[in-house]
Amino acid sequence: xxxxxxxxxxxxxxxxxxxxxxxxxxxxxxxxxxxxxxxxxxxxxxxxxxxxxxxxxxxxxxxxxxxxxxxxxxxxxxxxxxxxxxxxxxxxxxxxxxxxxxxxxxxxxxxxxxxxxxxxxxxxxxxxxxxxxxxxxxxxxxxxxxxxxxxxxxxxxxxxxxxxxxxxxxxxxxxxxxxxxxxxxxxxxxxxxxxxxxxxxxxxxxxxxxxxxxxxxxxxxxxxxxxxxxxxxxxxxxxxxxxxxxxxxxxxxxxxxxxxxxxxxxxxxxxxxxxxxxxxxxxxxxxxxxxxxxxxxxxxxxxxxxxxxxxxxxxxxxxxxxxxxxxxxxxxxxxxxxxxx
Amino acid sequence: xxxxxxxxxxxxxxxxxxxxxxxxxxxxxxxxxxxxxxxxxxxxxxxxxxxxxxxxxxxxxxxxxxxxxxxxxxxxxxxxxxxxxxxxxxxxxxxxxxxxxxxxxxxxxxxxxxxxxxxxxxxxxxxxxxxxxxxxxxxxxxxxxxxxxxxxxxxxxxxxxxxxxxxxxxxxxxxxxxxxxxxxxxxxxxxxxxxxxxxxxxxxxxxxxxxxxxxxxxxxxxxxxxxxxxxxxxxxxxxxxxxxxxxxxxxxxxxxxxx
Numbered sequence: 001x002x003x004x005x006x007x008x009x010x011x012x013x014x015x016x017x018x019x020x021x022x023x024x025x026x027x028x029x030x031x032x033x034x035x036x037x038x039x040x041x042x043x044x045x046x047x048x049x050x051x052x053x054x055x056x057x058x059x060x061x062x063x064x065x066x067x068x069x070x071x072x073x074x075x076x077x078x079x080x081x082x083x084x085x086x087x088x089x090x091x092x093x094x095x096x097x098x099x100x101x102x103x104x105x106x107x108x109x110x111x112x113x114x115x116x117x118x119x120x121x122x123x124x125x126x127x128x129x130x131x132x133x134x135x136x137x138x139x140x141x142x143x144x145x146x147x148x149x150x151x152x153x154x155x156x157x158x159x160x161x162x163x164x165x166x167x168x169x170x171x172x173x174x175x176x177x178x179x180x181x182x183x184x185x186x187x188x189x190x191x192x193x194x195x196x197x198x199x200x201x202x203x204x205x206x207x208x209x210x211x212x213x214x215x216x217x218x219x220x221x222x223x224x225x226x227x228x229x230x231x232x233x234x235x236x237x238x239x240x241x242x243x244x245x246x247x248x249x250x251x252x253x254x255x256x257x258x259x260x261x262x263x264x265x266x267x268x269x270x271x272x273x274x275x276x277x278x279x280x281x282x283x284x285x286x287x288x289x290x291x292x293x294x295x296x297x298x299x300x301x302x303x304x305x306x307x308x309x310x311x312x313x314x315x316x317x318x319x320x321x322x323x324x325x326x327x328x329x330x331x332x333x334x335x336x337x338x339x340x341x
Numbered sequence: 342x343x344x345x346x347x348x349x350x351x352x353x354x355x356x357x358x359x360x361x362x363x364x365x366x367x368x369x370x371x372x373x374x375x376x377x378x379x380x381x382x383x384x385x386x387x388x389x390x391x392x393x394x395x396x397x398x399x400x401x402x403x404x405x406x407x408x409x410x411x412x413x414x415x416x417x418x419x420x421x422x423x424x425x426x427x428x429x430x431x432x433x434x435x436x437x438x439x440x441x442x443x444x445x446x447x448x449x450x451x452x453x454x455x456x457x458x459x460x461x462x463x464x465x466x467x468x469x470x471x472x473x474x475x476x477x478x479x480x481x482x483x484x485x486x487x488x489x490x491x492x493x494x495x496x497x498x499x500x501x502x503x504x505x506x507x508x509x510x511x512x513x514x515x516x517x518x519x520x521x522x523x524x525x526x527x528x529x530x531x532x533x534x535x536x537x538x539x540x541x542x543x544x545x546x547x548x549x550x551x552x553x554x555x556x557x558x559x560x561x562x563x564x565x566x567x568x569x570x571x572x573x574x575x576x577x578x579x580x581x582x583x584x585x586x587x588x589x590x591x592x593x594x595x596x597x598x599x600x
Binding site: 044047048049074075076077078079080081082084086088090091092101102103104105142143145146 | 499500502503504505506507508509510511513517518521522
């Protein structure tokens with residue numbers, strides 16, 4: 001039984017939103033899309049702050065919205081936890097009172113959440129005395145305190161400090177975390193938190209699949225430019241990082257500890273022989289796949305740094321690339337973006 | 342330029358404060374206890390308090406839903422209603438009283454039915470004084486609360502939405518989110534409306550008359566005393582000054598910012 005099951009449509013202003021989506025218990029799904037694609041409206045639909053025009057929406061197996069039968073359950077009986085983008089803490093209540101707001105909230109659960117999200121020390125503060133990261137943690141604790149079946153997160157780590165992101169990701173990755181739907185336009189956030197990606201453009205789903213699938217075969221220009229980024233887990237020490245495969249990568253700026261390395265496919269240059277000059281990350285790789293992506297070709301590489309390179313069809317021809325070819329790949333240190341985790 | 346502005350500003354302060362000083366300077370301090378303790382003063386104070394407090398209650402009960410309808414719904418015609426609501430604020434109170442008389446008087450538009458069906462007579466009664474005070478005071482409250490509702494409309498929508506996803510049914514949302522956010526505006530609006538009801542003169546004397554012990558409020562008693570017994574007028578003025586300060590002082594944080 002799905003935690004969340006939607007097949008329906010509605011209108012929000014000028015936007016026609018029509019989505020088929022299932023989220024299984026314990027699963028985390030990221031909805032990625034450009035501004036105005038209908039991401040937040042989708043969350044409001046699940047929360048019951050927006051109604052379907054047609055179709056059905058079920059939460060935990062129970063239909064909560066079905067205009068066909070006139071069913072519409074109001075938000076307060078849906079058991080959906082909502083963390084809005086601008087947090088929206090209750091300004092007249094303390095942190096502890098915000099977290100414990102839901103009627104029937106278990107006080108031990110509130111205490112536990114305050115502790116897990118490192119909020120105990122600021123439990124008596126008002127929201128206007130909290131930093132952005134603290135406010136986001138309060139909003140998450142408040143949503144989880146009423147024991148939701150589904151957690152809805154709107155841009156959860158926008159402008160977060162590393163400490164807050166770490167705490168929040170820890171809570172979301174815990175075994176007892178509810179099914180989670182997060183909307184974001186940050187591909188790194190989506191790839192690190194989600195089991196599955198859904199690309200939403202102009203109110204419609206243009207692609208759905210695992211992060212690896214979407215990365216290797218983006219179906220739209222948006223997916224290609226944003227989600228098609230290469231993401232490598234590594235451990236940094238100074239201006240050097242070592243990937244999980246043991247490959248050393250030179251960074252432009254010093255970092256420390258576990259990191260995600262983001263390598264744009266367009267930054268991966270391919271050569272027939274070992275290049276000299278400024279690129280400091282150079283390695284030999286085999287071509288395992290060639291995917292046309294609009295005016296470009298995405299070249300999937302294996303080897304010590306398994307990444308996708310995006311090159312022009314002319315370059316593919318010139319280099320004589322086909323599956324099984326051996327090439328030299330190069331990335332400048334300055335093209336690699338390093339995120340601490 | 343700066344000197345000119347400061348001179349005019351000083352003049353404004355003098356204009357506002359001088360009358361109060363004049364009042365205090367002429368105050369018959371020695372005979373004050375007797376003047377304050379006699380029946381005319383106490384009756385007027387009692388009538389004033391009863392009229393203004395009951396009017397304030399009506400203002401709260403009727404004005405809050407009206408402010409909500411004007412500030413948070415998209416009902417058609419609310420712009421016209423908003424303009425009509427402000428009318429008693431700009432209308433001379435005597436005109437208001439005259440209008441009330443012709444609408445609610447014994448032979449008035451509605452008054453004749455009130456009299457015939459319920460035996461209810463409003464003109465020249467305590468109830469009439471309350472109606473007159475409510476009529477002039479209501480707009481002050483509605484304007485204040487409606488303004489707050491309109492300013493905070495987006496924020497209230499958001500906060501109420503969040504509260505409902507946390508399992509709070511509509512009445513709980515109203516009690517724990519909406520009302521606490523509106524309380525400052527409601528308090529300020531109610532204080533203003535009450536002060537206006539307390540000071541009401543024109544509509545009251547026109548609609549409810551000037552019957553000692555029944556409809557004679559402090560302002561009416563003061564005006565009457567001025568013609569025969571100026572010392573009493575001063576004493577009554579002092580009572581109202583004290584009451585006005587008692588209302589203003591708790592609100593100084595709101596209206597005297599940057600202390």
